[in-house]
Amino acid sequence: MAKMNMIAALNSAIDLQMQRDENVVVFGEDVGYVGGVFRVTAGLQEKHGAHRVFDTPLSEGGIAAIAFGMGLNGLRPVCEIQFADYIFPAYDQIVNEMAKLRHRSGGEFWTPVTIRTPAGGGIKGGHHHSQSPEAQFTHTPGLKVVYCSTPYNAKGLLASAIECNDPVVFFEPKRCYRGPFYGDPHNVPTWNNHPDGEVPEEHYTIPLEQARVVKEGAACTVIAWGAMVHVAEEGIRQSGVDAELIDLQTLVPWDRDTVVESVRKTGRCVIVHEAPKTSGFGAEMSASIQERCFWHLEAPIQRVTGWDTPFPHTTEWDYLPSPGRIAEAISRTQEA
Amino acid sequence: MPDRLTATEAPYTIGMPPFRPGDSPDFGGAFTEQPGDLSRPSVDCDAQDTAEHARGLIRVLGDDHVASGQWEPDIPEEELLLGLEHMVRLRTFDDRMMKMQRTGLLSFYMRSFGEEAIAVAQTMALEEHDWLFPSYRQPGAQFVRGRDMVSMICHCIGNLEDNVRGRQMPVHYTWREGRFISISSPVGTQFPQAVGVAMASAYRGLDEACITWLGDGTSAQGDFHYAVNFASTFKPPVILNVVNNQWAISTHANLATGGRTFAERGLAYDLPSFRVDGNDFLALYAVTKWARQRASAGLGPTFIEVYTYRAGAHSSSDDPSAYRPQDEHTCWPGGDPIDRLKQHLIGRGLWDEDQHSALIERLDAEVMAAYKEACTHGDLANGPYPPASTIFTEVYEEVPWHVQEQREELGK
Numbered sequence: 001m002a003k004m005n006m007i008a009a010l011n012s013a014i015d016l017q018m019q020r021d022e023n024v025v026v027f028g029e030d031v032g033y034v035g036g037v038f039r040v041t042a043g044l045q046e047k048h049g050a051h052r053v054f055d056t057p058l059s060e061g062g063i064a065a066i067a068f069g070m071g072l073n074g075l076r077p078v079c080e081i082q083f084a085d086y087i088f089p090a091y092d093q094i095v096n097e098m099a100k101l102r103h104r105s106g107g108e109f110w111t112p113v114t115i116r117t118p119a120g121g122g123i124k125g126g127h128h129h130s131q132s133p134e135a136q137f138t139h140t141p142g143l144k145v146v147y148c149s150t151p152y153n154a155k156g157l158l159a160s161a162i163e164c165n166d167p168v169v170f171f172e173p174k175r176c177y178r179g180p181f182y183g184d185p186h187n188v189p190t191w192n193n194h195p196d197g198e199v200p201e202e203h204y205t206i207p208l209e210q211a212r213v214v215k216e217g218a219a220c221t222v223i224a225w226g227a228m229v230h231v232a233e234e235g236i237r238q239s240g241v242d243a244e245l246i247d248l249q250t251l252v253p254w255d256r257d258t259v260v261e262s263v264r265k266t267g268r269c270v271i272v273h274e275a276p277k278t279s280g281f282g283a284e285m286s287a288s289i290q291e292r293c294f295w296h297l298e299a300p301i302q303r304v305t306g307w308d309t310p311f312p313h314t315t316e317w318d319y320l321p322s323p324g325r326i327a328e329a330i331s332r333t334q335e336a
Numbered sequence: 337m338p339d340r341l342t343a344t345e346a347p348y349t350i351g352m353p354p355f356r357p358g359d360s361p362d363f364g365g366a367f368t369e370q371p372g373d374l375s376r377p378s379v380d381c382d383a384q385d386t387a388e389h390a391r392g393l394i395r396v397l398g399d400d401h402v403a404s405g406q407w408e409p410d411i412p413e414e415e416l417l418l419g420l421e422h423m424v425r426l427r428t429f430d431d432r433m434m435k436m437q438r439t440g441l442l443s444f445y446m447r448s449f450g451e452e453a454i455a456v457a458q459t460m461a462l463e464e465h466d467w468l469f470p471s472y473r474q475p476g477a478q479f480v481r482g483r484d485m486v487s488m489i490c491h492c493i494g495n496l497e498d499n500v501r502g503r504q505m506p507v508h509y510t511w512r513e514g515r516f517i518s519i520s521s522p523v524g525t526q527f528p529q530a531v532g533v534a535m536a537s538a539y540r541g542l543d544e545a546c547i548t549w550l551g552d553g554t555s556a557q558g559d560f561h562y563a564v565n566f567a568s569t570f571k572p573p574v575i576l577n578v579v580n581n582q583w584a585i586s587t588h589a590n591l592a593t594g595g596r597t598f599a600e601r602g603l604a605y606d607l608p609s610f611r612v613d614g615n616d617f618l619a620l621y622a623v624t625k626w627a628r629q630r631a632s633a634g635l636g637p638t639f640i641e642v643y644t645y646r647a648g649a650h651s652s653s654d655d656p657s658a659y660r661p662q663d664e665h666t667c668w669p670g671g672d673p674i675d676r677l678k679q680h681l682i683g684r685g686l687w688d689e690d691q692h693s694a695l696i697e698r699l700d701a702e703v704m705a706a707y708k709e710a711c712t713h714g715d716l717a718n719g720p721y722p723p724a725s726t727i728f729t730e731v732y733e734e735v736p737w738h739v740q741e742q743r744e745e746l747g748k
Contacts, residue, residue, distance in 0.1 A: 066531055069529040072532070073532070097529070106503070107729075
């Protein structure tokens, strides 16, 4: 075991995969010599060579396209889109191409690409360094969509993503790179004293269809992913309700059994995500949960999300779900 | 307020095709460029040494059908005869398939009419293990690599034996064994993907090249720039072809770009860039061979503009008489690629009209027999089609629970 923040854990996952499989290659904007703007790939070029870890032209569409071609021809590309907000020039290559290659070719071709991308708000990034576009990928058959939340699950999930023979879009909550975030920008701890900052140095995986029960409880099920896992934890604390917290980890395919079992037990559910509400993945969760758990529900399912507006700069704390909003939503489920 | 001074009748330039329906198309009768005009540079030349080649037109077959010039390839006679046969096979196949479409036996079709030389000559110039990343007017490459015609027709019908299980429209072939990578409808995506394929070949230390094609219209996509720029940056063994057939459905190349030749774009990326007569089998073969030799030498990509004319409709859903003179293709100075190679072979005493008629007859019988056999695996009207369960397979490597649930909901 070693103490790692999320950046070190992700770096370790990639490093180990590169040692285990010579076909793993890593590329993207600024990921090579300097090791990425968030330093996730720091030291890897020096260790594994510039042919395996390299900088590309500033071109997300080109990055995704060459990843597609390399993956089709025997490699296992791990590419970085520097901010999730900049993934859209690559959208066609991901959604129409990577996601559909196996199906459209009758299984004759596939491309095992992992697209890592820092996402989410809380860093004063304004419109275009803060968005959380997971729902724009969960709506695409053929993609797996992962959202890590701690150093421990970041490493295990990324290892699984790289080993997966399907394309995976892997979201990293940049607000949590250096510490868990409990919704208070004036008090941001590091991962140093967090149990999930204890990360095995060796290789391990976390299956891509597995959610994580962060905290057990009987009165309400709170479902979150990414940075909102920690904000929800604080929200539960503030509510005083004995709520169960589920970190979904993988959004497609999500962990049906863990979620359904929990909601049938508690009869109440709150879903938290920082992306806008309309057509967010919370809508999918809410609909699926009522299909499966309707007769166990004691109260309407609540969603606490970012607003249906562009992401703001200076007012981001009023945009992001706060512990207070989450606590209120949990309390509302207890009224019925 | 002063009167507005800017001209409003033509606020910006709207490119026009040279001729519209009702016009008498006149392309000047013949190309001014002749075989021998352009040298064949050494394969390790600087990109800028091809500046003249990007502005001019590489031809080998003259208007008299005689081959000449430095680009005249060293190609065995039997290979030339085989090239002719594949082109005629493709045209015969296309004609039959289009008739099938017109009588309701195929849902859709796209011919390569007038462009048969491109995929056939270029694929013949490559090694058998090279990757082909086609657009939709290069199905002829499959004949060169020996794909069973029955399998191709099964795909076009979308029947039980369609290797992509009825998931793609006709002509969107996939054939892994022939290294013919799955065709995708969003045009141009294959161009930068091919760069990635070639990078992987280079990474793995294999002497493989990847060839890809897109059209003059598609060259307006961002994917075009991604590809050429990444090829220029990383220099993998990729051969990038812009097939300038002058028409993107109804949009003329004059509306695809305000630039000069397409080939000249490659020079700006410091790629060796050639503009080649796309109806000249020998010139296509020679330029592609040059590109392949450069790739083998570890010197990376070559950029080629294949200058041709889309003699037929864009697809079975298109009617070119709505936007261009119906006889325009007969006036194109590039002529017909099959006829030009045929006349060349006749001139060399390797071929004659009787042999040509017999070839067409034999290939038509081959196509008909293949069609009949394909239909034993299901025709468009009656099936059998792939089972509905194939909707749910190969979406992922393994069927995830939510897809499995939906399959069970369908109950098939």
